[in-house]
Amino acid sequence: MNKIKITFPDGNQKEFEQGITGLKIAEGISKGLAKEALAVEVNGEVWDLNRPINQDASFKILKWSDDGGKDAYWHSSAHLMAEAVEVLFPGAKFGIGPAIENGFYYDLDLGDHSLTKEDLQKIEDKMNELASRDVPFVREEKKWEDAVEFFKKKGDQYKLELLDEFKGQTISLYHHGSFTDLCRGPHLPSTGKIKAIKILSVAGAYWRGNEKNKMMQRIYGITFPNKKELDEYLFRLEEAKRRDHRKLGAEMELFLLTPKVGSGLPLWLPKGTIIRESLIQFLKEEQYKRGYQGVVTPHIANLDLYKTSGHYPYYKDSQFPPIQLESGEAFLLKPMNCPHHHMIYSMKPRSYRDLPIRLAEYGTVYRYEQSGEMNGLTRVRGFTQDDAHIYCAHDQLKAEIKATIELTQLVFRTFGMDVKTRLSYRDDKNTEKYGGEAAFWDQAQREIKEVADDIKLDYFIGIGEASFYGPKVDFMVKDALNRTWQLGTVQVDYVMPERFQLEYIGQDGQKHRPVIIHRAPFGSLERFVGILIEHFAGEFPLWLAPTQAAVLPVSDVFLDYAREVFSALKESGIRVELDDRNEKVGYKIRDWETKKVPFMLVVGEKEKNGGLVSVRQHKKGDQGTVKVEEFRERILENIKARSLTI
RNA sequence: GCUGGUGUAGCUCAGUGGUAGAGCAGCGGUUUCGUAAACCGCAGGUCGUCGGUUCAAGUCCGACCACCAGCUCCA
Numbered sequence: 001m002n003k004i005k006i007t008f009p010d011g012n013q014k015e016f017e018q019g020i021t022g023l024k025i026a027e028g029i030s031k032g033l034a035k036e037a038l039a040v041e042v043n044g045e046v047w048d049l050n051r052p053i054n055q056d057a058s059f060k061i062l063k064w065s066d067d068g069g070k071d072a073y074w075h076s077s078a079h080l081m082a083e084a085v086e087v088l089f090p091g092a093k094f095g096i097g098p099a100i101e102n103g104f105y106y107d108l109d110l111g112d113h114s115l116t117k118e119d120l121q122k123i124e125d126k127m128n129e130l131a132s133r134d135v136p137f138v139r140e141e142k143k144w145e146d147a148v149e150f151f152k153k154k155g156d157q158y159k160l161e162l163l164d165e166f167k168g169q170t171i172s173l174y175h176h177g178s179f180t181d182l183c184r185g186p187h188l189p190s191t192g193k194i195k196a197i198k199i200l201s202v203a204g205a206y207w208r209g210n211e212k213n214k215m216m217q218r219i220y221g222i223t224f225p226n227k228k229e230l231d232e233y234l235f236r237l238e239e240a241k242r243r244d245h246r247k248l249g250a251e252m253e254l255f256l257l258t259p260k261v262g263s264g265l266p267l268w269l270p271k272g273t274i275i276r277e278s279l280i281q282f283l284k285e286e287q288y289k290r291g292y293q294g295v296v297t298p299h300i301a302n303l304d305l306y307k308t309s310g311h312y313p314y315y316k317d318s319q320f321p322p323i324q325l326e327s328g329e330a331f332l333l334k335p336m337n338c339p340h341h342h343m344i345y346s347m348k349p350r351s352y353r354d355l356p357i358r359l360a361e362y363g364t365v366y367r368y369e370q371s372g373e374m375n376g377l378t379r380v381r382g383f384t385q386d387d388a389h390i391y392c393a394h395d396q397l398k399a400e401i402k403a404t405i406e407l408t409q410l411v412f413r414t415f416g417m418d419v420k421t422r423l424s425y426r427d428d429k430n431t432e433k434y435g436g437e438a439a440f441w442d443q444a445q446r447e448i449k450e451v452a453d454d455i456k457l458d459y460f461i462g463i464g465e466a467s468f469y470g471p472k473v474d475f476m477v478k479d480a481l482n483r484t485w486q487l488g489t490v491q492v493d494y495v496m497p498e499r500f501q502l503e504y505i506g507q508d509g510q511k512h513r514p515v516i517i518h519r520a521p522f523g524s525l526e527r528f529v530g531i532l533i534e535h536f537a538g539e540f541p542l543w544l545a546p547t548q549a550a551v552l553p554v555s556d557v558f559l560d561y562a563r564e565v566f567s568a569l570k571e572s573g574i575r576v577e578l579d580d581r582n583e584k585v586g587y588k589i590r591d592w593e594t595k596k597v598p599f600m601l602v603v604g605e606k607e608k609n610g611g612l613v614s615v616r617q618h619k620k621g622d623q624g625t626v627k628v629e630e631f632r633e634r635i636l637e638n639i640k641a642r643s644l645t646i
Numbered sequence: 647g648c649u650g651g652u653g654u655a656g657c658u659c660a661g662u663g664g665u666a667g668a669g670c671a672g673c674g675g676u677u678u679c680g681u682a683a684a685c686c687g688c689a690g691g692u693c694g695u696c697g698g699u700u701c702a703a704g705u706c707c708g709a710c711c712a713c714c715a716g717c718u719c720c721a
Contacts, residue, residue: 105716114650203716204649211718215649218716246713251657259694259712315721336721370647370719371712379720467721486720518721555678582678590682604680614681622681 005056016053023049023189026061036063038193039072039186046072048139048186064225074099076137076188077127077197077223078106083179084126085219089113094181095158095207095216102233102482103222107205109158115202115217123219124199130177134192138175139185147171147182154180158207196230197223243480245533246376252538252596254529254546255377264374264381266526271546274575275532276525278544280362282414282642283386283521286407292358292388297340299364303330308499309339310435314468320368337363338518341389342500345514350504355514356392356400362525363387377530378485384525390517391502397515401451401473401490404519408475408488411521416644417477417535419487421457423448424472427464434468436495444492445471469495475523480534487528491518538596539618542646543639547597548575551613552588554604556580561608565601565628572632574639593618598646599635617646 002018006025016025022040026033026049040047041060046068053059062069078097085092085108095107142150144167151159159182163171174183176191188194198221205218224230241247249255254272261267268276284294303322306312312319315335322330334340341359350357364384373379392400412419425445426434434441448471452459459473466472475488493516496502503511522528532544542548549569553562559580569576577597579588585602592600601613606625613631615623626634638646 117651201715202650205717206648209718211648215717217649220716257713263712309721311721318720338721365721367721372647372649372717373719374713469721481715491721552681554680557678584677584679584684585681586679587683588681593682600681602681606680616681 004053006053007056007058009058009060018054019052021050021052022047022059022061025059029061033061037061038063038066038069038188041068046186048072048137049189050136051139051186071099072186072188073193073225074104074223075183075186076191077194077221078104079137079174079176079179079181079183079187080127080130080191080194081123081199081219081221082106082181083130083177084123085110086179087130088119088122088126091155093156093158096162097181103200103220105205105218105220107158107207107216107218109214109216115219120199120202120219124197124221127194127197127199131191131194131197133177134190135177136190137187139187140173140175142171142173144168144171147173150180151182193225194223195225196227197221198230198234240480240482243534243537244376245378245480245530248533248538249377249530252546254533257376262381263371264369264379266377266380266382272529274546275529275540275544279522279525279528280386283411286410287358287360287388290358290403290407291356292360295341295344295359295361297334297337297344297361297363299334299366300331301334301340303332305339305343306332306335309342309496310468310499311335311339314435318367318369320366333366334363335367336365337361337385337387338389338496338516339500341387342496342502342516345389345391346500346502350391350514352393352504352506352512355504356390356396358388358390360386360388377526377533378479378483380524380526383527385520386522386525387518387520390519391497391504391514392517393504393506393512394515397492397517398447398451398454400517401448401492402455404490404517405451405455405457405473408473408490408519408521411488412475412477414642414644415532415535417531419475419477420484421452421459422462422465422474422476423452423459424462424465424467424474426466426471430464433464434466436469436498440494441466441471444494448473448492467491469493470518475521477531477535479531485527485531487523487531488521489519489523492516493518540596540598541642541644542598542635543642545596545598546575547577547595548635548639549599549601550577550579550588550592550597551601551603552579552585552592554585554602556582558604558608562603565603565613568628569632572636574632574635589616601631 003015004018005013006016007013023034023037026037037049039062040049041062042053042057046062064070075098082094082097089110093109097106098104148160148163151163162182172183172185174181174185174187200220200222202217202219204215207213207216222233252271253269255269256267303312319335320333322332324330344359345357362384364382366382369379369381390400426441470491470493472489472491474486476484477487478484496516497513502514504514506512551562551566553559562578566576566578589600596618598618600616602616603613607613611628612625613628614625615631617623
């Protein structure tokens with residue numbers, strides 16, 4: 001028998017018989033490790049524990065704490081679920097069933113049957129039963145023709161369609177119990193490793209993600225090696241629901257969505273407006289320091305303007321239909337602010353001395369989102385962009401990109417938000433989606449990347465995520481339910497200057513084309529506030545809190561003093577409310593705690609005599625008494641600093 | 647847009663074909679109170695909308711609207 005050399009993660013090497021399995025190696029190290037092992041990484045590929053290793057290899061044992069281990073665990077769980085479905089619904093056809101970030105899903109075709117909650121419970125019960133039988137997952141390699149034969153016999157057209165792509169290759173199948181699936185692997189050694197099972201939901205999903213294809217039923221589930229972890233996960237899900245901005249927005253009276261106004265058209269209530277305006281004020285100050293100039297443009301514009309920009313044909317489907325006048329003129333509700341700003345740029349000859357010109361507007365735009373797409377404040381049909389366009393000479397471009405990325409980062413830092421940054425490139429295989437010359441694109445993508453590397457930006461690249469006129473830097477954040485939303489964006493545009501014939505006179509006396517940067521650090525104020533609500537769970541930092549403090553007299557007897565305190569704070573611009581209701585202080589405290597107001601100021605005999613307030617902080621309780629003046633100065637300072645903590 | 651689910655008072659929810667209910671919030675009164683819910687009373691509804699079945703519909707059927715989950719899309 002030949003020997004092979006195995007290299008462990010710590011660099012140690014050891015010889016084994018050829019054909020040894022990962023599990024055997026693990027057992028050789030320790031029993032405990034063998035028990036915890038879920039899969040192995042062999043030369044960078046994740047393999048089954050039982051798969052024989054036939055040549056020298058680097059080797060790592062994957063446990064639950066490794067991503068690769070979780071993948072194998074959840075992927076195997078998906079197979080277990082498929083087995084349960086096949087037992088309960090004979091003749092079920094299977095699509096794909098991968099592991100995902102949190103758990104797994106499997107796409108099914110059950111003919112006419114729609115799965116109910118009861119069905120999901122039955123599937124979960126059956127999975128528990130099948131898992132407890134602890135049967136092994138067995139890998140089998142077949143010739144392509146034999147695999148096709150197998151699934152033909154089974155009548156699984158989806159698997160046959162998948163097989164089409166692997167023509168001529170060796171195909172791996174996995175068996176466990178009565179179930180066999182087309183699968184690359186890897187899998188757990190046996191079903192018994194799967195201990196705690198929860199089927200979460202069922203939803204429709206198009207076969208292969210194409211809306212022209214049949215809609216299948218997708219079952220989502222998650223599993224864990226023990227019940228405690230499952231319970232913790234389910235608890236976190238509940239917590240996330242408590243943070244949901246739609247729920248908090250209604251409870252805290254921040255915004256209103258009503259079909260009487262229209263789907264996806266939020267109304268900002270007084271308290272939500274305070275948050276929105278605080279954000280605008282913050283960004284205005286930062287932009288003023290950076291040489292931006294404010295402009296204001298109307299909500300509709302001549303349709304021809306959008307034909308010039310090229311937006312009209314490209315995005316016809318996601319615009320509200322034009323407003324057609326009898327004269328033949330047509331107007332479009334503006335889907336974006338750029339063309340208006342280009343008009344302002346081109347109103348007179350521009351000199352290189354004027355550049356860069358930075359035009360900023362909180363511009364409300366309207367887009368016809370598909371009816372199933374609306375989602376609280378994060379996906380709406382009318383929203384306000386913190387938009388700006390920077391017109392600069394080419395030799396100024398990189399400095400301007402850098403400055404806009406840094407401004408965007410300052411914004412997210414101010415809120416303590418964890419963002420992921422994507423360089424969004426065009427897809428070279430699908431060029432009809434994009435405008436402009438290929439050379440411009442290559443140049444713009446190169447320039448963005450150079451700046452990103454210069455400032456050591458932590459980014460990933462998204463092919464096909466560019467806008468139609470240029471590549472972008474996108475800033476993405478996740479909401480309470482783990483859905484990713486794009487917030488800020490910085491985009492380089494060589495196309496619009498051409499389309500609008502934008503020019504400046506250079507030092508050489510000749511006409512030149514400027515380059516445009518489109519940028520919006522918040523992206524949309526609606527979406528940003530939605531994400532902020534969830535980010536802070538409604539407990540805003542003082543500078544954003546709609547109500548910063550409430551004055552609570554202990555009884556009517558101290559109303560006069562309470563009014564004094566209230567006025568002193570109100571006159572300093574602090575957002576304070578007076579609770580003059582005829583209620584006990586315990587009741588008032590409970591009420592203001594549920595409203596998530598940062599400070600409650602209890603006043604009674606003691607406070608009145610000493611010119612004091614008794615400070616109670618949200619969630620932290622009684623903080624003792626201070627002079628009214630001292631409290632006022634302290635919180636004014638905190639507000640001014642836009643501090644994240646109190 | 648597609649698939650599935652949901653829609654009863656401001657909010658959370660009960661109500662399985664026979665006279666629409668509870669708690670909280672609101673309003674009126676009593677109480678004058680010290681750090682998360684005092685007490686008594688009152689009011690509040692075209693049961694999402696429209697149509698159908700039935701002697702009778704919140705309840706059964708259909709269409710539409712909105713919301714929720716997911717898919718597709720996203721300048």
